[in-house]
Amino acid sequence: MSLTAAPVRLSTQSSDFEARFAARLHWSAETDSAIEQRVADILADVQQRGDAAVMAYTARFDGLTVDTLQQLELTQAELKAAFDSLPAAQRDALESAARRVRSYHEAQKRASGESWSYRDEDGTLLGQKVTPLDRVGIYVPGGKAAYPSSVLMNAIPAHVAGVAEIIMVVPTPRGEKNPLVLAAAYVAGVTRAFTIGGAQAVAALAYGTATVPKVDKITGPGNAYVASAKKRVFGTVGIDMIAGPSEILVLADGSTPADWVAMDLFSQAEHDELAQSILLCPDAAYIAAVQAAIDRLLPTMPRAAIIAKSLNDRGALILTRDMEEACAISNRIAPEHLEVSSREPHRWEPLLRHAGAIFLGAYTSESLGDYCAGPNHVLPTSGTARFSSPLGVYDFQKRSSLIEVSAAGAQTLGTIAAELAYGEGLQAHARAAELRLTNVPPMRASP
Incomplete structure (x- = not known):
């Protein structure tokens, strides 16, 4: 029996969109x-x-x-x-x-x-x-x-x-x-x-x-x-x-060859059956063209069974009202990989707040970022791009605060610190600051 891949087709204008959208996004990170x-x-x-x-x-x-x-x-x-x-x-x-x-x-x-x-x-x-x-x-x-x-x-x-x-x-x-x-x-x-x-x-x-x-x-x-x-x-x-399952979200205006976008969706789906590939586009005819490309190209893929399972279980082709709405939905998803496959990628980039990596323009396939573009491919998944960042130099560094108070500075800062320390009931903190004052006051009892 030949394999088929039919990502769920959704429209933001449908009354049941929110429920079906949430169900498709759901993935439990709970370990067995x-x-x-x-x-x-x-x-x-x-x-x-x-x-x-x-x-x-x-x-x-x-x-x-x-x-x-x-x-x-x-x-x-x-x-x-x-x-x-x-x-x-x-x-x-x-x-x-x-x-x-x-x-x-x-x-x-x-x-x-x-x-x-x-x-x-x-x-x-x-x-x-x-x-x-x-x-x-x-x-x-x-x-x-x-x-x-x-x-x-x-x-x-x-x-x-x-x-x-x-x-x-x-x-x-x-x-x-x-x-x-x-x-x-x-x-x-x-x-x-x-x-x-x-x-x-x-x-x-x-x-x-x-x-x-x-x-x-x-x-x-x-x-x-x-x-x-x-x-x-x-x-x-x-x-x-x-890290959770790999994800790709393609935000398309219909100007990129449909075969390119279908293959980009495959590029994440082939990782494993839990990977997620989503297309957001305001052009219904283009979404149909991408589905046709999926049908035509799937049999040529060595990992076709994995791709089909991923797209059938977790994939989605979503028709939006316009590109602005597509950007808003992208921010809700906060994908690991976000491709802005449009004629004017820099028009939409300012609207995109949450993504592990943003790939701008039709020629910027996600796979280039995986291997050789330069930025790191270790990226936040499962919506964590809302608060997490790609792996980078900063993950292998730590920061220590430097403080060197001058004699003059100790007069100002010591008074402030002592006042707050007495208020917290920490007399030793207060006294350590006061002993460095030119005129050392008697120690106070905390309130």
Whole structure:
């Protein structure tokens, strides 16, 4: 039986639009309770037994049995050998993508990641000191597919930020190492790399073992076990975000070839069955043309079954009154990837407030952002773009406030601080400020 993909057709002018729209958007991020319990057990085991537990779970889940965990560490020579073994075209593409990603994140660092300070009128210095994290862990998926682009997007901004050690973990089921992933680690400047994955890899990075060093933050996507583990270790280490299924929203005015838009919808649908692809457009004839393109192109896709399942279960083609309404609905969705596929993308961009990444113009396919445009492809999902940002240099830095109060400044600030401290009933706070005054007053009782 041939596969068909029929994303739900909605119109904002229909009386039942709101209910059907909400039902299509709904996705529960709740993790299965059995997964949660299994992850909790794995984390506790790794925290207690370290290397031995990591080796046991790697043998069970990835089919790799070793005598010591050091056997699962990739050397820099292996990473370089993987790079050297690639066809010239792949080496060139990897290095070109890395250059663009590095260039973008270096600009990001210059714009927002530098220390600063100033002195006020009495000579008091105030400022902010920006310093990199010491050591970070990056998780690179390696089960159903290999993701060298994820290596670049996680390791390069950490490197640009000045992180001293970047520890990569990547599962290699049955010992199958992807040369592109290893080569990407070489190009991106990964310090150490281990062929371990799952909740046990997250636990090893968070708690440290005899072989795997403890990190300060863990970034990178993974399956439900990885997401659950990252949630549980947050607080012991930092994490970037909890990623949900991939999403694309195409905001179109009908001027882009329908085949292009259909393929853009496929580009996210092929990730997995839970991925979401939505088209917003005020032109009913164009929406019909996109559906016809979907019907024609789907049989040519190697991952047609996954695409069909995703579009049938979570896809939508939505007819809007106009482009302004399409922009308003886009803001409600707050998509991970937002393509503005129109003749005048810069006319609509000011109306768009919530999106992980905005792709302007018909020639800007989302896939270019995934691989080589430069901005990071680790983006907030499931509507979290309302309050979250793409992964960037700032995720690998921390900020310390700088305060140097002059003798003159202490006279003014000390009086203010003492007054507020007495009001809060904290006499030691008040007295610490008052002792620096030229004329030290007697200590007061708090009200």
